[in-house]
Amino acid sequence: MSRDRYVVKGPQGVANRLEINDFIKNEAHFSLYVQALIKLQQKDQSEVDSFFQIGGIHGLPAAEWDPPRAPQGDARWLGYCTHEDVLFPTWHRPYMILMEQAIQEEAMKIAETYKPELKERFKKAALKLRQPYWDWAKNSVPPPEVISKDRLTIIVFNGEEGSVANPFRRYTFNPLVPSFGFPEPFDKWQTTLRHPRDETDPNTTENIDRLKSWMQCTQTDIRDKTYFMLFCVHTWPQFSNRTASNNSKDANHAPHDGPSVIRGNSVEAIHDAIHLNIGGGGHMADTNVAGFDPIFYMHHAQVDRLLSLWAFLNPDVWVTPSTSLNGTWTIPKGDPIDKNTDLTPFWNAQPEYWTSARIMDTASLGYTYPDFDRPLPGEPTGPLPTIIAENINRLYAGATFNKLLSQRAVAESQDSAAQLRVWEWTARIHVKKYEVGGSFSIPLFVGSVPENPEECTPESCGNCLTRLDNIVEGFAHLNNALLTRSGLESLESSDVMPYLKENLHWRAAKASGEAIELSRLPSLEVEVTATRLTLPPGSIFPVAEETIIYHEITEGKQGGARSGEA
Numbered sequence: 001m002s003r004d005r006y007v008v009k010g011p012q013g014v015a016n017r018l019e020i021n022d023f024i025k026n027e028a029h030f031s032l033y034v035q036a037l038i039k040l041q042q043k044d045q046s047e048v049d050s051f052f053q054i055g056g057i058h059g060l061p062a063a064e065w066d067p068p069r070a071p072q073g074d075a076r077w078l079g080y081c082t083h084e085d086v087l088f089p090t091w092h093r094p095y096m097i098l099m100e101q102a103i104q105e106e107a108m109k110i111a112e113t114y115k116p117e118l119k120e121r122f123k124k125a126a127l128k129l130r131q132p133y134w135d136w137a138k139n140s141v142p143p144p145e146v147i148s149k150d151r152l153t154i155i156v157f158n159g160e161e162g163s164v165a166n167p168f169r170r171y172t173f174n175p176l177v178p179s180f181g182f183p184e185p186f187d188k189w190q191t192t193l194r195h196p197r198d199e200t201d202p203n204t205t206e207n208i209d210r211l212k213s214w215m216q217c218t219q220t221d222i223r224d225k226t227y228f229m230l231f232c233v234h235t236w237p238q239f240s241n242r243t244a245s246n247n248s249k250d251a252n253h254a255p256h257d258g259p260s261v262i263r264g265n266s267v268e269a270i271h272d273a274i275h276l277n278i279g280g281g282g283h284m285a286d287t288n289v290a291g292f293d294p295i296f297y298m299h300h301a302q303v304d305r306l307l308s309l310w311a312f313l314n315p316d317v318w319v320t321p322s323t324s325l326n327g328t329w330t331i332p333k334g335d336p337i338d339k340n341t342d343l344t345p346f347w348n349a350q351p352e353y354w355t356s357a358r359i360m361d362t363a364s365l366g367y368t369y370p371d372f373d374r375p376l377p378g379e380p381t382g383p384l385p386t387i388i389a390e391n392i393n394r395l396y397a398g399a400t401f402n403k404l405l406s407q408r409a410v411a412e413s414q415d416s417a418a419q420l421r422v423w424e425w426t427a428r429i430h431v432k433k434y435e436v437g438g439s440f441s442i443p444l445f446v447g448s449v450p451e452n453p454e455e456c457t458p459e460s461c462g463n464c465l466t467r468l469d470n471i472v473e474g475f476a477h478l479n480n481a482l483l484t485r486s487g488l489e490s491l492e493s494s495d496v497m498p499y500l501k502e503n504l505h506w507r508a509a510k511a512s513g514e515a516i517e518l519s520r521l522p523s524l525e526v527e528v529t530a531t532r533l534t535l536p537p538g539s540i541f542p543v544a545e546e547t548i549i550y551h552e553i554t555e556g557k558q559g560g561a562r563s564g565e566a
């Protein structure tokens with residue numbers, strides 16, 4: 001039976017998406033969202049706006065979502081989502097407003113059921129209700145309301161407190177059937193899971209302590225990566241996706257860094273690491289089924305917020321033409337893609353599909369972020385770009401920036417024109433993603449290596465999928481570890497080079513934490529660079545002067561630099 005096309009228009013009105021830690025404090029918003037999410041999760045799995053159908057757009061069950069557009073070609077990737085190409089950040093934007101719209105529609109109905117004295121308040125809250133984002137760059141461990149509480153207390157229709165099963169913690173498939181084609185071990189788990197203890201056990205439990213300690217331990221790494229991406233990445237290929245610069249000459253891939261271009265991660269690379277660390281071998285760690293974990297939506301709202309911030313800082317840059325490396329359910333592998341490519345299956349009201357060109361302005365899609373409200377009461381005023389950049393420094397700048405700031409303060413107090421400079425040490429990791437079959441990461445250690453491979457891996461990068469022979473890249477910023485753990489007097493190469501030669505180590509690990517022999521990753525290449533950063537007078541962000549590659553630090557080690565090779 002045919003049905004009307006589901007128009008993805010986003011929520012009504014325009015309102016801020018809130019950070020999850022603020023969101024849970026907002027009684028009316030939280031109560032409505034929780035009940036709306038429960039409603040979507042309880043809908044029949046065949047309903048177009050059920051949590052199951054929306055979650056299934058991303059990857060499996062590789063079914064068409066509203067209404068048919070024949071799958072094409074020999075697409076390798078059987079979901080609609082785009083990864084490892086220039087559409088990664090923009091495809092997920094209409095995806096998020098679809099969830100936001102479905103939630104708001106339910107929330108409006110729920111608000112109508114509140115007792116008369118509360119109805120207006122809850123209806124107003126429903127109008128302003130938006131998808132919360134989880135700012136993992138600042139709060140890497142999600143609040144208990146998302147990861148550990150089994151039940152949540154909310155204000156229900158009669159104004160009293162009610163206790164409900166926590167819909168942020170998991171989705172229960174209703175039912176789970178073999179035709180979904182879920183790969184092992186997801187074919188036997190009735191609910192989504194984070195950090196499952198035993199992949200072979202259909203009734204396994206979650207190791208939430210491990211989830212917390214992994215997220216806690218990567219906090220500085222995630223923050224530094226986010227900061228460097230925001231201020232030092234300026235091109236769309238480099239910002240949007242993690243395929244490596246030397247993968248091909250295609251514009252899809254980050255260009256070779258020029259001598260003075262510091263290396264930063266793509267938003268996709270940072271996002272991948274969150275998937276793996278939250279999933280820990282569970283649903284979030286696998287693209288096929290990640291969309292079924294309710295945390296996916298607050299994670300991707302953060303990716304979307306970073307897209308908004310980055311685009312604000314780089315106003316003339318948006319999706320550049322390229323080709324689809326992996327293909328999707330509707331885009332054949334190798335097809336050209338650009339800002340006018342249909343972002344299927346999301347129809348807008350015209351009716352046509354949303355495209356990247358049509359979604360630049362989030363206010364027209366019904367939402368914005370508190371970052372753009374600035375200045376907040378009590379904050380200094382000034383031009384918006386300055387305020388936003390200063391806020392990014394306040395939220396995410398780490399050891400390198402603080403060193404530059406203190407140098408600047410000294411120079412200013414002495415009225416001297418001394419040059420302000422800090423070397424930023426960065427490891428660049430390159431690896432073929434198909435090499436071990438399944439996602440993996442390359443944890444780096446500065447100083448001692450913990451004996452237990454499951455232990456905290458504070459600097460890491462390089463996550464991979466099974467799909468193709470693509471080379472992916474990621475960067476790990478080492479200054480924080482050097483300043484806090486090495487005991488070195490300076491960041492000059494005379495100190496750092498010999499130290500890192502001795503003390504920089506890496507491993508490979510599956511998403512579950514299980515170690516992988518480095519000999520199984522012949523393509524792996526870890527290379528260290530140093531970029532000289534300055535903070536010129538009047539500049540809010542550091543500026544890169546030159547980058548030097550130090551092959552000798554990792555050369556000769558397994559997975560180290562191969563100098564002289566192209």
Ligand SMILES: N[C@@H](Cc1ccc(O)cc1)C(=O)O
Pocket residue numbers: 271272273275276284285286287288290291438439440463464465
């Ligand atoms: N599989 C990705 C991580 C990831 C997981 C789920 C996703 O939906 C997206 C990305 C990696 O190996 O890095």
